[in-house]
Amino acid sequence: MNDDVVLELRDVKVHFSTDEGTVKAVDGVSFSMTRGKTMGLVGESGCGKSVTSQAILRLVPANGKISGAILLNRDGQEPVDIGALDNHSQDIRDIRGKDISMIFQEPMTSFSPLYTMGNQLMETILLHQTPDKSAARTQAVEMLRKVGIADPARRIDEYPHEFSGGMRQRVMIAMALSCSPEILIADEPTTALDVTIQAQVLELMQELQKDFGMSILFITHDLGVVAEMCDEVCVMYLGKIVEKAPVEEIFHNPRHPYTQGLLESIPKIGHKTEGDLKSIEGVVPVPINLKPGCGFCDRCEHKIEGLCDTYNVPTAEVAPGHWARCFLYPEVVEAHNKAVGGEE
Amino acid sequence: MLQFIAKRFLIMIPTILVISFLAFWIIQLPPGDFLTSYVAQLEEMGDTIDPQVIENLREEYGLDDPFLVQYWKWISGIVFRGDFGYSFENNMRVSMLINERLYLTIIVSLFTMVFTYAVAIPIGIYSATHQYSIGDYTATFFGFVGMATPNFLLALVLMYVAFVWTGNSLVGLFSPEYIDAPWSWGKFVDMMKHILVPVVVIGTAGTAGLLRVMRGQLLDELRKQYVITARAKGVGERTLLWKYPVRASLNPIVSTIGWSLTGIFSGSTITAIVLNLPTQGPVMYNALKSQDMYLAGGFLFILAILTVVGTLISDILLAWLDPRIRVGKEA
Ligand SMILES: Nc1ncnc2c1ncn2[C@@H]1O[C@H](COP(=O)(O)OP(=O)(O)O)[C@@H](O)[C@H]1O
Ligand SMILES: [Mg+2]
Numbered sequence: 001m002n003d004d005v006v007l008e009l010r011d012v013k014v015h016f017s018t019d020e021g022t023v024k025a026v027d028g029v030s031f032s033m034t035r036g037k038t039m040g041l042v043g044e045s046g047c048g049k050s051v052t053s054q055a056i057l058r059l060v061p062a063n064g065k066i067s068g069a070i071l072l073n074r075d076g077q078e079p080v081d082i083g084a085l086d087n088h089s090q091d092i093r094d095i096r097g098k099d100i101s102m103i104f105q106e107p108m109t110s111f112s113p114l115y116t117m118g119n120q121l122m123e124t125i126l127l128h129q130t131p132d133k134s135a136a137r138t139q140a141v142e143m144l145r146k147v148g149i150a151d152p153a154r155r156i157d158e159y160p161h162e163f164s165g166g167m168r169q170r171v172m173i174a175m176a177l178s179c180s181p182e183i184l185i186a187d188e189p190t191t192a193l194d195v196t197i198q199a200q201v202l203e204l205m206q207e208l209q210k211d212f213g214m215s216i217l218f219i220t221h222d223l224g225v226v227a228e229m230c231d232e233v234c235v236m237y238l239g240k241i242v243e244k245a246p247v248e249e250i251f252h253n254p255r256h257p258y259t260q261g262l263l264e265s266i267p268k269i270g271h272k273t274e275g276d277l278k279s280i281e282g283v284v285p286v287p288i289n290l291k292p293g294c295g296f297c298d299r300c301e302h303k304i305e306g307l308c309d310t311y312n313v314p315t316a317e318v319a320p321g322h323w324a325r326c327f328l329y330p331e332v333v334e335a336h337n338k339a340v341g342g343e344e
Numbered sequence: 345m346l347q348f349i350a351k352r353f354l355i356m357i358p359t360i361l362v363i364s365f366l367a368f369w370i371i372q373l374p375p376g377d378f379l380t381s382y383v384a385q386l387e388e389m390g391d392t393i394d395p396q397v398i399e400n401l402r403e404e405y406g407l408d409d410p411f412l413v414q415y416w417k418w419i420s421g422i423v424f425r426g427d428f429g430y431s432f433e434n435n436m437r438v439s440m441l442i443n444e445r446l447y448l449t450i451i452v453s454l455f456t457m458v459f460t461y462a463v464a465i466p467i468g469i470y471s472a473t474h475q476y477s478i479g480d481y482t483a484t485f486f487g488f489v490g491m492a493t494p495n496f497l498l499a500l501v502l503m504y505v506a507f508v509w510t511g512n513s514l515v516g517l518f519s520p521e522y523i524d525a526p527w528s529w530g531k532f533v534d535m536m537k538h539i540l541v542p543v544v545v546i547g548t549a550g551t552a553g554l555l556r557v558m559r560g561q562l563l564d565e566l567r568k569q570y571v572i573t574a575r576a577k578g579v580g581e582r583t584l585l586w587k588y589p590v591r592a593s594l595n596p597i598v599s600t601i602g603w604s605l606t607g608i609f610s611g612s613t614i615t616a617i618v619l620n621l622p623t624q625g626p627v628m629y630n631a632l633k634s635q636d637m638y639l640a641g642g643f644l645f646i647l648a649i650l651t652v653v654g655t656l657i658s659d660i661l662l663a664w665l666d667p668r669i670r671v672g673k674e675a
Contacts, residue, residue, distance in 0.1 A: 057576055088581060097577035109569040112588050113668055124577045159667045175577070 001071060001079050006182050006215050007056070007100075008032040012068035012083065014051050014060055024287045025051040025064070027239035033183065038209070038216040040230035040247070042223060042262070046284040048239040049219045053185045056217075057096050058087050074099055074182060098128040101176035105188040107168035111160040117144075118156035121175045128179045143174040146211075147204060166197035173204065177212055185217045190225065202229060223266050227251060235259045238295035239287050241315070245322040255324040257300050294326070302328055314339055345670060348663055352656055359652055364422075367644040368415050371637045377407050378432045378635045405430070418641065428645075429638030433631065438642045441627065446646060448517060449623040453608045455539055456547040460604070464551045465597075468558025469590060475563065483555065490552035495611070499545045499618045506541060514541050516620045523622075542619050546612045550604060554597065561593035568592075591665065599662045602655030609647050 001008070014026040026048045033039045041049050054060045056070055070082035072095065085092045101124075104110045111120055118140055125136040137156070144152035147170040160168060169189060176184055186205070190198040202225065209216060218229050226233055226247065233250045235243040235258065243256040254260045261280040282299040294300070297308040307327050316331035318324045327333055379398055386393055402408055406417060421427040428438035471480040507513040516523075517538050522531045565571070566589050574584045613625030624643055631640035663670045 059572060059575060093578040093580060095578075096575070102573075102576040104569060104573065106569050110573045112570040112574070112592065114588070114591055114666060116667075120574075123574070123579065127578050161668055172573075 001073050003073070004034050005032045006035045006073055007217075008069075008071045008073070009052075009056070010069040010071070012052070012055055012066070012070060014048075014055050014064050014066050016061070016064045018063065018288075021288050024239050024290065026055060027287065028068075029234075029236075029239075029241055031234050031241060031244060033215050033217060034231070035182075035215055036209070036213050037231040038218050038229055040226040040233040041217060041219045041236060042221065042226055042233060043236035044221055044262075044280075044284050046286070047236045048287070049221075049236055050187055052236070053102065053187050053217060053219055056082065056185060057100055057102060058082060058085060058092050059102075072099060072182075094128070097124045097176075097181070098179045099181055100183040100185065101179070101181040102185040102187065103169070103172045103176045103189050105191050107165050107172055107192060110172055111168065113160055116157050116159055117163065117171050121156070121171065121178065124175055124178050139178065140174075143178050144171065146177075146208070147171070147174040149174075166193055166201060169193060169197075169201055170204065173201075173208065177208060177214070180212055181214055183215050183217065185219070187219045188221070189218075191220070191222070198225075205229070223251075223262055235262070238284060238290070240295065240325065241323075242296065242325045243323065244315075245319075249319070249322050253319070253322070255318055255322065255329065256296075256326045257302050257328070258296050261299075304328075311336060311340075345663065348670065349660055352659055356652055356656060360649055361419075363648040363652070364419055364645050365415065367648060368418060368641050369411075371641045371644065372411065372414075374635060376635065378637060379407060381635050382432070418638065422642075422645070428642035431631070431636055431639040433634050433636040433639065438639050441639060442624075442642055442646060445622060445624045445627055448621075449609070449625075450650075451535075452517070452539065452542055452546070452612070452621065452623055453605060455543045456550070456608050456612075457601075457604065459543045459547045460551045460554055461597075463547075464554035465558055465594075468555045469562060469585075471555070471559040472562035472566065473585065480559075483559075487552040487555045490548040493548070495545050495549065495615045496618045498548060499541070499615050502541045502545060503619070514538050517542075517622055542612075542615060542621055545615050545619070546608060549611070550607065554604075557597060558593060561596055562589055565589035565592045595662060595666055598665060599658050601658040601661070602651060605654040606647070606651045609650070 008030075009032070010030050012026060012029045013024070016023040016025055029048075029052055031039065041052065043049055051060060051064070055066050058066065060066060066083060068083050071079045072082055073079045080091070080095075082092065082095065111117070118137065121140045121143065122133070122136040125139050126133070129139070130136055141152045141156055144156060149155055149167065149170060155163075163171065173189075189205070190201050193201060205216065206229070216229070218226070220226060230247050233243075233245060233247050234241045235250070235256060237258050243250070243254070243259045245253075245255075250259065251263070254263055258280070261278070264278040265280065280299055285295075285298075287295075291309075292312050293309040294303075294313045297303045300308065303309065304327055313325045313327060314332060314335040315323050315325040316329065316335040318329045318331050324332065327336070379401060383393060383398060406414055409417075418429060421429060426439060428442060430436075431438050431441055434441060467483050471483045474480050503513045503515065512519075514537065517535055518531065519534050519538075522534050525531055568589070571584065571589055574588055575581075579587075609624070612621075612623065613629055615621070616623045616625035617629070624647070628640060628643045630636070631643065
């Protein structure tokens with residue numbers, strides 16, 4: 001495994017069994033994250049971003065089954081396949097919070113209201129770093145200072161309800177980074193915050209990334225935030241990655257009609273918006289009992305009859321480092337023909 | 345926290361006074377009084393009683409005084425002399441009667457509460473963490489059966505079973521030789537043998553209800569984001585369960601301890617009659633029937649105080665469990 005790659009997902013699937021049938025929330029996702037860089041995972045709500053991130057830490061709800069390989073490549077250690085671990089094993093618990101940690105969308109509900117911030121923050125440190133309470137406390141205070149909490153030695157003994165949303169998210173970040181993880185997964189970390197607070201939190205994350213050198217998997221539905229934060233971007237639709245490229249490529253040269261639609265629906269600074277912003281018609285369906293074919297074709301303006309609605313679309317490299325899953329590109333059609341030819 | 349407790353204590357005093365007033369008022373509500381129903385009873389049986397004697401008694405007990413004067417005599421006696429008045433029916437001071445019955449009532453009630461919580465909470469936790477498993481369905485089934493079975497029926501069934509198994513119906517709280525004996529180890533052991541049946545009978549319905557509450561609360565808490573946060577930190581499942589969701593789901597249960605105490609007091613009367621328990625229920629019931637007003641009022645008053653104290657304990661426990669309440673009150 002390439003040393004620069006810190007995490008690699010290979011054909012990861014998460015299927016939920018429900019009374020209505022199998023929900024293929026994540027259906028064959030592959031990407032790899034580069035050490036110290038930020039990968040964006042973008043898409044409308046319901047397309048499988050959160051479940052993908054939960055799969056990485058094996059936190060998917062009990063009715064979900066994870067398959068595929070999730071290779072974690074820690075510095076100087078043999079890669080481990082998280083996909084093969086047991087949900088309750090000591091191995092996965094050692095990874096959680098230490099090698100890979102996570103912050104969530106809702107700073108309101110992400111903490112238990114019954115314990116002090118210090119208690120919940122020190123819990124991670126006590127689990128993974130030191131059994132010594134006073135050392136853990138010192139370290140926790142230091143982390144709070146780093147994330148910009150004023151008077152941390154006093155505030156550490158306060159309860160979550162005494163913090164504002166933005167401050168809570170800062171504590172959440174402090175908690176996630178307290179054991180210097182290799183990877184930070186941030187699932188819509190600023191979606192619930194006011195715009196000004198949002199900017200501060202994003203800036204903080206960037207500073208801390210320089211400090212701690214971790215890689216970030218940044219999940220959002222907001223392309224504006226992606227432009228600011230990410231080095232590389234995966235665009236996700238209906239459980240699949242439909243486009244993957246460096247961030248400039250995504251913005252200047254989007255290939256997949258879904259990505260193009262997402263880009264057209266955000267206002268651009270410096271451009272006068274003529275009339276209304278475009279938005280993509282329709283909503284993300286629930287991935288249950290899906291027909292073969294491109295998941296997006298019902299909402300797509302460029303749909304090719306007999307192709308898009310009939311065959312599953314493979315991905316192909318349409319430009320160097322730029323992958324797309326769409327029959328509009330000859331590379332993809334070629335990959336499809338090869339695959340179909342191979343079967344016959 | 346101390347300030348919070350002190351404040352709650354001060355609020356208790358006016359609450360209890362108001363309750364005493366209401367208790368006395370309610371006891372007085374039915375037309376007539378003990379003497380009129382006593383005379384009526386005698387006349388029914390063909391006896392007569394010298395009206396002058398009755399008149400003297402009325403005078404002596406101040407039965408014709410205005411309501412407020414009667415209330416004042418009663419409450420000042422309780423507050424300043426610990427004197428609860430006289431029980432006409434039993435020809436005894438009320439305080440003697442209360443003394444005898446009250447501590448047994450409290451013992452039975454406390455045992456019932458311990459039984460209720462000790463059974464309901466662990467099973468509730470199991471049911472919630474194993475939702476839709478066979479164990480969960482079994483607990484649910486017995487829970488509903490327990491809730492739906494009337495206490496007196498359960499009492500009769502258990503008495504029968506106890507009789508078949510031990511040759512002793514385990515009626516009452518003590519074997520005959522211990523009833524009037526002073527406390528001893530033997531008497532205690534004897535009581536423990538007898539107490540099981542009433543505790544199960546009185547506690548079953550409450551246990552079944554509490555089990556449903558515990559299960560529902562815990563299921564709610566288990567779905568909350570902070571559980572995932574803790575899991576994502578690497579906290580083990582068992583530690584996580586007890587530290588976060590279980591503790592959170594205890595809050596609503598703790599906050600109703602005060603009421604469940606009242607429920608046990610008033611809900612146990614029929615059971616106590618069926619099982620011949622020397623607790624307050626049957627005495628209270630008779631006192632109400634014969635308009636033995638000081639006896640009924642005295643019991644009502646003491647039970648009300650116990651309920652208020654129970655609520656206070658709930659509140660203190662809740663404040664201790666939930667920082668949002670504690671901090672909110674102090675601020
Ligand atoms: N426990 C579950 N059981 C069944 N379906 C689920 C479950 N969790 C998520 N899903 C489905 O998986 C899909 C992806 O959800 P999610 O990853 O949360 O989307 P998002 O991109 O908004 O984060 C949705 O269609 C959702 O309904
Ligand atoms: Mg999500």
